[in-house]
Amino acid sequence: MASTVIGAGITIEGEVTSDDDVVVQGTLRGKLVAKDAVTVESGGVVEADIAGGPVSVGGTVTGNIHSSDRVDLQNGAKVIGNVKATRITIADGAQFKGNVDMDV
Amino acid sequence: MAETTVIGRTAFVRGRVNGSGDLEIAGRLEGDVTCTGEVTVEAGGLVAANVNARRITVRGAVKGDLTADDAVVLEGGARVVGDLRAPRIAIAPGGLVRGHVQTGAAGAARPRAASSSARAATPARAAAAAPAPAKSAPKAAPSRPAVVAKKAPPRGATLAGTRPGPPPPVVPALKKGTKAVHKKR
Numbered sequence: 001m002a003s004t005v006i007g008a009g010i011t012i013e014g015e016v017t018s019d020d021d022v023v024v025q026g027t028l029r030g031k032l033v034a035k036d037a038v039t040v041e042s043g044g045v046v047e048a049d050i051a052g053g054p055v056s057v058g059g060t061v062t063g064n065i066h067s068s069d070r071v072d073l074q075n076g077a078k079v080i081g082n083v084k085a086t087r088i089t090i091a092d093g094a095q096f097k098g099n100v101d102m103d104v
Numbered sequence: 105m106a107e108t109t110v111i112g113r114t115a116f117v118r119g120r121v122n123g124s125g126d127l128e129i130a131g132r133l134e135g136d137v138t139c140t141g142e143v144t145v146e147a148g149g150l151v152a153a154n155v156n157a158r159r160i161t162v163r164g165a166v167k168g169d170l171t172a173d174d175a176v177v178l179e180g181g182a183r184v185v186g187d188l189r190a191p192r193i194a195i196a197p198g199g200l201v202r203g204h205v206q207t208g209a210a211g212a213a214r215p216r217a218a219s220s221s222a223r224a225a226t227p228a229r230a231a232a233a234a235p236a237p238a239k240s241a242p243k244a245a246p247s248r249p250a251v252v253a254k255k256a257p258p259r260g261a262t263l264a265g266t267r268p269g270p271p272p273p274v275v276p277a278l279k280k281g282t283k284a285v286h287k288k289r
Binding site: 005025 | 107111115116117119124125131
C-alpha cells in the first residue's frame with residue numbers, strides 16, 4: 001500500500017528506489033529500482049534503466065528493463081532498450097527496439 | 105488534471121523533482137523540489153531538499169529551506185532545519201524549527217527566479233561587452249543578451265542601452281630612429 005506514484009505533471013531527474021510498487025505517469029530521467037511491480041502508464045516517459053519485479057509498460061521507456069519476473073508491453077507502449085525477463089508479452093501495437101534476454 | 109505524486113514509505117528519491125500537481129512524501133527524498141501545487145511531508149517522511157511550492161505542509165522531518173507562495177504549515181510532529189519563507193507560516197505546538205522564519209513578503213519564490221535570471225543576464229552581458237570591442241566580434245554579444253533580455257524586460261532595457269566601451273588605446277609602433285621620448289606616453 002506504500003506504492004510510489006509519480007503523477008502526470010511531475011518530472012523527476014534522479015534516482016528512484018522503492019521496496020514497493022512504482023507507478024509512473026509523469027517523466028522520470030535517471031534510474032528506477034523497485035523491488036516490486038513497476039508500471040509505466042500511458043503518458044509516462046521513463047528515460048532510465050528500470051529494474052524491478054513485474055514491469056508493465058504502457059508509455060515510453062528509453063532504457064534497459066531488467067525484471068525478475070515478467071515484462072508486459074501494452075498497446076501504445078514504446079520501448080527502446082534491452083529487456084531481460086523470464087516472461088515477456090508484447091501486445092499488438094506496442095513498439096519495441098532492443099534485445100530480449102529470457103535467460104534461456 | 106495533474107494528479108498527486110506520492111513517494112511511498114519505502115521509496116527513496118534522489119534528484120530533482122519538478123512539476124505541477126501535488127506531492128506527498130512519505131519516504132525519503134534528497135535533492136530539490138519545485139512544485140506548483142501542494143507539498144506534504146508525511147509523518148515518516150525525511151526530506152533533505154529545498155522545497156518550493158504553493159503550499160507546504162510538514163509532519164515529518166525536513167532539512168532544507170521551505171519557500172511557499174501561499175503558506176507553510178508545520179504540524180505537531182514536524183522537525184525542520186532550514187529557513188521558512190512564505191506569506192503565511194503556521195507552526196503548531198510540538199513543531200520544531202531551526203532556521204530563519206520570514207512571513208509577509210509574498211512571492212519569495214517567483215521573483216527570485218526572475219531576478220536570478222536577470223542577474224545571470226547582467227554578468228553575461230558585461231562579460232560579452234568587454235571582449236567584444238577588443239575582438240571586434242560584436243555579433244556574439246548581442247545574440248546572447250537579446251535572448252535573455254526577453255525574460256527580464258526592465259533589466260534588458262537598461263542593458264540594451266549600454267554601448268560597447270571605448271576602443272582600446274592604439275599604441276603607435278615605434279620606428280627605429282624616431283624620437284621615442286616624445287611619442288612615449
